[in-house]
Amino acid sequence: GACCSYRLRNALHPLWQSPLTIPGGSRQSPINIQWRDSVYDPVLKPLQISYDPTTCLHIWNNGYSFLVEFDDSADKSIIVGGPLENQYRLKQFHFHWGAINEWGSEHTVDSKFYPAELHLVHWNAVVYPTFEEAVMEGDGLAVIGVFLKLGAHHEGLQTLVDALPAIKHKDTVIEFDVFDPSCLLPPCPDYWTYAGSLTTPPLTESVTWIIKKQPIEVDENQLEAFRMLLFTSDGEEEKRMVDNFRPLQPLMNRTVRSSFQ
Numbered sequence: 001g002a003c004c005s006y007r008l009r010n011a012l013h014p015l016w017q018s019p020l021t022i023p024g025g026s027r028q029s030p031i032n033i034q035w036r037d038s039v040y041d042p043v044l045k046p047l048q049i050s051y052d053p054t055t056c057l058h059i060w061n062n063g064y065s066f067l068v069e070f071d072d073s074a075d076k077s078i079i080v081g082g083p084l085e086n087q088y089r090l091k092q093f094h095f096h097w098g099a100i101n102e103w104g105s106e107h108t109v110d111s112k113f114y115p116a117e118l119h120l121v122h123w124n125a126v127v128y129p130t131f132e133e134a135v136m137e138g139d140g141l142a143v144i145g146v147f148l149k150l151g152a153h154h155e156g157l158q159t160l161v162d163a164l165p166a167i168k169h170k171d172t173v174i175e176f177d178v179f180d181p182s183c184l185l186p187p188c189p190d191y192w193t194y195a196g197s198l199t200t201p202p203l204t205e206s207v208t209w210i211i212k213k214q215p216i217e218v219d220e221n222q223l224e225a226f227r228m229l230l231f232t233s234d235g236e237e238e239k240r241m242v243d244n245f246r247p248l249q250p251l252m253n254r255t256v257r258s259s260f261q
């Protein structure tokens, strides 16, 4: 059945030599969001986002993606509201993208791929003492997903793009003093939300996903800059960092809720 083919695809996917089945895998990510099957929930609140740009630390290539990490030792960059019962602290953001513009996002909407997807990763520091512990708990993480579509040049993203040549190889890092990730969010407040997992190992089922309905626009040169990064370390045979997205996972017994009608 479909579930079996998913398992096979996961096991075969080059980037995720994950165990054939995830222990009790009933809420895996990413998924296809079928717009007409999502259920408007009037109880969902608006998501409140307040980021302190000075909590930005550095940008680095971890061999899966490039990520911008934040000082999460205090409640300075947080999100609250939406589907969340607690406030969550921003830890890092990163992207997933394809080799060409036809695919690259992790989630799809009505089976449509976007060329890339931004993930802003937050953790529940109200309940858990560390990020590492939150990663193992059902309500430990909240990830905001933002789709990137091909279009106009994105001024805020360009600051990141300009830093990428300096972190071309795996395990390279550069200091990044001030950056306000809210410049990467679309103006429209509408989102879908569902209970899911990390999309990279350990694939733990600890993520409340908040997927923005409206994509942001970036231009071809900016997407090409992502594709110049390497999975490999300096001195190794070069492998371009592309297609770092996980295959779609079965919805199983889940409903995707929408904050909009």
Ligand SMILES: Cc1ccc(O)c(S)c1
Pocket: 119, 121, 143, 198, 199, 200
């Ligand atoms: C914590 C974390 C790390 C990597 C990821 O792709 C995601 S989705 C979450």
Ligand SMILES: [Zn+2]
Pocket: 094, 095, 096, 119, 199
């Ligand atoms: Zn991710």
